[in-house]
Amino acid sequence: MTVAVEGLSFGYRRDDTIFDGFDATFPAGVVSGVTGRSGSGKSTLLYLVGLLLTPWSGRIRFEGVDVSGLSDAARSQLRASRVGFVFQDAALDPSRSVLDNMVEGAVYAGLGRGEAIRRAKALAERFEVGLRLGHKPGEVSGGQAQRVALCRALVNTPEVILADEPTGNLDDATAAVVIDALVEQARRGVTVIIASHDHEVVAACDEVVGL
Amino acid sequence: MRRLVGLMVEAIRMGAARPVSSTVTGLIVAGVCAVILSTTGQSVQAERQVLGRIDEAGTRSVIVTDTNGSAGIRPGAVDRISRLSGVEWVVGFGPATDVHAAGIPGGKPAAVRAVYGTLPPEVDTSGRDMTAGTVLVGPDAQASLGLAVSAGGVVAKDGTDYAVVGRFDAVDPLGFLNRSLIAAPNPDAVDPVLRTIHILVDRPEDVAPVADAIYGLLDAEDPTSVGIQTSETLAEIRKAVQGELGRYSRRLVTVILAVGLVLVGLNIYGTVSTARRDFGRRRALGASRADIIGLVTTQTVAVAAIGAAAGTAIGGAIIWRLTGTPPDTAFTAAVATLSILAAAIAAIPPAMVAAWRDPVSVLRVP
Numbered sequence: 303m304t305v306a307v308e309g310l311s312f313g314y315r316r317d318d319t320i321f322d323g324f325d326a327t328f329p330a331g332v333v334s335g336v337t338g339r340s341g342s343g344k345s346t347l348l349y350l351v352g353l354l355l356t357p358w359s360g361r362i363r364f365e366g367v368d369v370s371g372l373s374d375a376a377r378s379q380l381r382a383s384r385v386g387f388v389f390q391d392a393a394l395d396p397s398r399s400v401l402d403n404m405v406e407g408a409v410y411a412g413l414g415r416g417e418a419i420r421r422a423k424a425l426a427e428r429f430e431v432g433l434r435l436g437h438k439p440g441e442v443s444g445g446q447a448q449r450v451a452l453c454r455a456l457v458n459t460p461e462v463i464l465a466d467e468p469t470g471n472l473d474d475a476t477a478a479v480v481i482d483a484l485v486e487q488a489r490r491g492v493t494v495i496i497a498s499h500d501h502e503v504v505a506a507c508d509e510v511v512g513l
Numbered sequence: 514m515r516r517l518v519g520l521m522v523e524a525i526r527m528g529a530a531r532p533v534s535s536t537v538t539g540l541i542v543a544g545v546c547a548v549i550l551s552t553t554g555q556s557v558q559a560e561r562q563v564l565g566r567i568d569e570a571g572t573r574s575v576i577v578t579d580t581n582g583s584a585g586i587r588p589g590a591v592d593r594i595s596r597l598s599g600v601e602w603v604v605g606f607g608p609a610t611d612v613h614a615a616g617i618p619g620g621k622p623a624a625v626r627a628v629y630g631t632l633p634p635e636v637d638t639s640g641r642d643m644t645a646g647t648v649l650v651g652p653d654a655q656a657s658l659g660l661a662v663s664a665g666g667v668v669a670k671d672g673t674d675y676a677v678v679g680r681f682d683a684v685d686p687l688g689f690l691n692r693s694l695i696a697a698p699n700p701d702a703v704d705p706v707l708r709t710i711h712i713l714v715d716r717p718e719d720v721a722p723v724a725d726a727i728y729g730l731l732d733a734e735d736p737t738s739v740g741i742q743t744s745e746t747l748a749e750i751r752k753a754v755q756g757e758l759g760r761y762s763r764r765l766v767t768v769i770l771a772v773g774l775v776l777v778g779l780n781i782y783g784t785v786s787t788a789r790r791d792f793g794r795r796r797a798l799g800a801s802r803a804d805i806i807g808l809v810t811t812q813t814v815a816v817a818a819i820g821a822a823a824g825t826a827i828g829g830a831i832i833w834r835l836t837g838t839p840p841d842t843a844f845t846a847a848v849a850t851l852s853i854l855a856a857a858i859a860a861i862p863p864a865m866v867a868a869w870r871d872p873v874s875v876l877r878v879p
Contacts, residue, residue: 374801415522
């Protein structure tokens with residue numbers, strides 16, 4: 303699914319504009335990198351594309367359809383069923399098991415728990431966290447937690463994956479696993495957008511948008 | 514539908530994952546239920562008892578009397594009155610005739626009254642059924658007559674004799690019968706008349722309309738000799754007692770519920786304030802604002818239901834211990850439902866705070 307932003311304007315405060323008429327296109331099947339200095343709006347662009355923020359003006363198009371003006375319920379439904387988020391710090395629920403964390407997003411997408419667990423277990427095996435399903439996030443390493451977050455993002459088979467500094471807290475080997483997984487998703491036709499200032503991550507991207 | 518069920522299950526799992534907050538909410542709701550039941554519940558019990566006593570005293574009774582014996586009220590009036598709407602039972606009594614125990618010198622006289630209509634449950638009989646020429650004796654009359662057992666014979670001054678075939682015990686509003694004997698109507702009597710008719714209506718508020726309707730149904734030869742006694746004054750007292758106790762109970766329940774509502778609200782607000790990242794993550798994963806409100810509210814209702822069950826059990830046990838009777842089922846169910854409802858209402862403002870909080874500000878890593 304091609305994602306495009308057209309004439310995007312946004313800022314957290316009226317007197318501090320981050321984007322002013324910004325345009326960009328993120329094609330399906332491509333790993334797009336968003337890079338720039340700190341505060342340039344890398345993460346903000348991801349949150350705008352992920353419909354967690356509403357632009358002041360401009361359009362966000364999913365497969366050509368403007369989705370920026372949808373209601374909160376419709377935007378949330380799109381996010382749940384078509385978008386997967388990967389955050390820098392994994393953002394797992396520390397009080398729930400790894401498996402529960404993996405299937406949490408399935409609830410909002412309306413996916414049955416049984417099917418979600420089946421998918422989560424398959425993904426957990428693939429990303430080598432299958433033995434940690436009953437553990438709490440505090441009992442797994444940072445690299446494992448980020449792979450769990452990746453599994454959570456993939457359970458609903460999203461068409462767009464938004465990764466915000468996904469390797470920021472990882473060692474090189476684990477970072478390579480995460481980046482390889484994201485590249486693999488792109489090869490399957492998923493639109494992958496990675497916000498990062500890590501040169502190695504940017505180097506792995508097919509296209510780069512500089513801010 | 515599957516999404517809705519999934520959200521409800523998720524809400525319960527969310528509650529289980531926060532044992533401290535859930536326990537506090539449950540304890541507050543349990544406390545509310547227990548306090549209401551053990552305070553207002555007692556008031557309700559007391560109200561029931563006071564009203565019961567007033568009712569025993571005859572708030573629902575109407576008495577028709579032939580004041581000087583010349584009204585000419587015929588037995589057919591009993592059947593006509595029994596068909597009135599709001600009448601629970603009606604029974605008529607003929608003129609009293611003094612009798613003495615046969616063969617027992619020194620015994621005091623007692624009155625025999627013929628009964629017209631079916632004896633109500635307030636008169637508990639034992640022995641054989643009454644037939645013409647037989648009587649049942651009341652406990653006080655039995656003592657007056659000097660009868661050792663409820664058997665034997667009694668004789669009127671005019672020589673009419675009756676066989677005592679059993680006894681009865683009457684309670685109010687027919688308790689006065691205990692001083693007399695009751696007899697089946699004499700089938701050979703010519704043109705029998707009634708001296709009193711006792712009527713019990715379903716509700717105190719039925720007293721006035723039934724009393725008004727009775728005049729037309731008596732078909733008395735001399736209506737000016739008919740007196741009708743009602744218990745409207747007692748009914749007024751009953752209404753006043755009910756209103757006063759009801760007002761006090763409502764005020765107390767409102768105060769306790771309000772305190773519980775505020776405490777639950779503060780607890781939930783504290784929880785959502787410390788779980789900002791949790792709700793931000795849920796929003797990023799696809800939860801809408803309505804989903805967040807639903808999750809918080811459902812979680813609170815689930816925990817409140819457990820608390821209400823525990824609270825009503827504790828409150829019920831306290832009432833049972835203090836009064837010796839179990840709490841009123843409808844009142845207990847109403848208290849539990851109100852407590853859960855109050856908890857649900859208390860959860861909505863903090864749930865809205867959680868739903869409208871900017872998810873990005875809590876998800877970003879500085």
